[in-house]
Each structure stands twice: as structure tokens, then as C-alpha cells.
Amino acid sequence: MADALEGILETALYADDLDAAEHFYGTVLGLQKITRAGNRHVFFRCGQGVLLIFNSEETIKPPHEGALPVPPHGTKGNGHACFRVAADKLDSWIEKLTSAGIPIEVDIRWPTGARSFYFRDPAGNSLECAEPGLWAID
Structure with missing residues (x-):
């Protein structure tokens, strides 16, 4: 195995x-x-x-001929990624994003007690910033 x-x-x-x-x-x-x-x-x-x-x-x-043989791949539609951010830095990230004109879609306190918030990139991908405890890995 x-x-x-x-x-x-x-x-x-x-x-x-x-x-x-x-x-x-x-x-x-x-x-x-x-x-x-x-x-x-x-x-x-x-x-x-x-x-x-x-x-x-x-x-x-x-x-193309001579390129690395990476197979074709891709998708259509919005994806998701979550960035790890220290709990005490979440508010400063919200300020940074809103100052840049990026709206925050939701700010959540999860059942684990961890906090995260969601926003979008210019392509419409759903992005999230979350404190590490969200998945209880720390």
C-alpha cells in the first residue's frame, strides 16, 4: 500500500x-x-x-511538438480555493480587499469556532480566507 x-x-x-x-x-x-x-x-x-x-x-x-507531455486538461465554470490566514489577520485582509473594491460575500463563524470569509476573483472563482483551525489541522 x-x-x-x-x-x-x-x-x-x-x-x-x-x-x-x-x-x-x-x-x-x-x-x-x-x-x-x-x-x-x-x-x-x-x-x-x-x-x-x-x-x-x-x-x-x-x-505542441517538443513541449512537456502534460495531457490536455481544463474546466469551465467557477472553481474554489481557500487561503490559510492567521485568525488575527482576517480583519486586515477584509480591509485590504474592500479597499481594492473587492466585495466580501460572507463572513462566517463555523461550528468548529473557526472563521472564514468569501470573495471572488475577476473570473468569478470563489475564494476564501480561513484561519487554520477551520479543519482542525493545527
């Missing part, structure tokens, strides 16, 4: 407008850009993981 999975290394979301996504994730959220490949994808460092933003119109195409 295989050993247990250690965690999630990367998370993928999809956006048709990579310029808007690059600005949002790099400037508004302050993530460090790793790379951008034309209109195909833009990748960001997020803590110990990587956030991949793909243009699904490009990732459904098979790789």
Missing part, C-alpha cells in the same frame, strides 16, 4: 483573462509570480504551495 499523501502541492483555477488574473493575484493579493506562458497560464507562489491560473481554452489543446 502506498504511503499517505503529504498535502496539496498545487491548486488550479481557470480564467479567460490572464491579464486580469495576473493583476488580481499579483497586485491585490500580493502573491509572488513564478512564471507566465503567454495566454496559457500564470503561476504564483502561495506559502509552501503553488497557485496555477490556466486559460482553459489553451490547456485543452494537446502539447
Whole structure:
């Protein structure tokens, strides 16, 4: 039997407008850009993981001759990602986002006692900031 999975290394979301996504994730959220490949994808460092933003119109195409043999993939519609944020930093993130014109959809206190809030990126993906205790992993 295989050993247990250690965690999630990367998370993928999809956006048709990579310029808007690059600005949002790099400037508004302050993530460090790793790379951008034309209109195909833009990748960001997020803590110990990587956030991949793909243009699904490009990732459904098979790789060109000589490219890495990554199989075609992609999706349509809104995805979801949740960012880990210290409990005492949630309010400052809400202030940062609302100051940038990003509305907060809901601010929740979960049955575990943990708090999180939801907002959207320019592509309509549902994003969440949550304190680590949400899943009782700390």
C-alpha cells in the first residue's frame, strides 16, 4: 500500500483573462509570480504551495511538438480555493480587499469556532480566507 499523501502541492483555477488574473493575484493579493506562458497560464507562489491560473481554452489543446507531455486538461465554470490566514489577520485582509473594491460575500463563524470569509476573483472563482483551525489541522 502506498504511503499517505503529504498535502496539496498545487491548486488550479481557470480564467479567460490572464491579464486580469495576473493583476488580481499579483497586485491585490500580493502573491509572488513564478512564471507566465503567454495566454496559457500564470503561476504564483502561495506559502509552501503553488497557485496555477490556466486559460482553459489553451490547456485543452494537446502539447505542441517538443513541449512537456502534460495531457490536455481544463474546466469551465467557477472553481474554489481557500487561503490559510492567521485568525488575527482576517480583519486586515477584509480591509485590504474592500479597499481594492473587492466585495466580501460572507463572513462566517463555523461550528468548529473557526472563521472564514468569501470573495471572488475577476473570473468569478470563489475564494476564501480561513484561519487554520477551520479543519482542525493545527
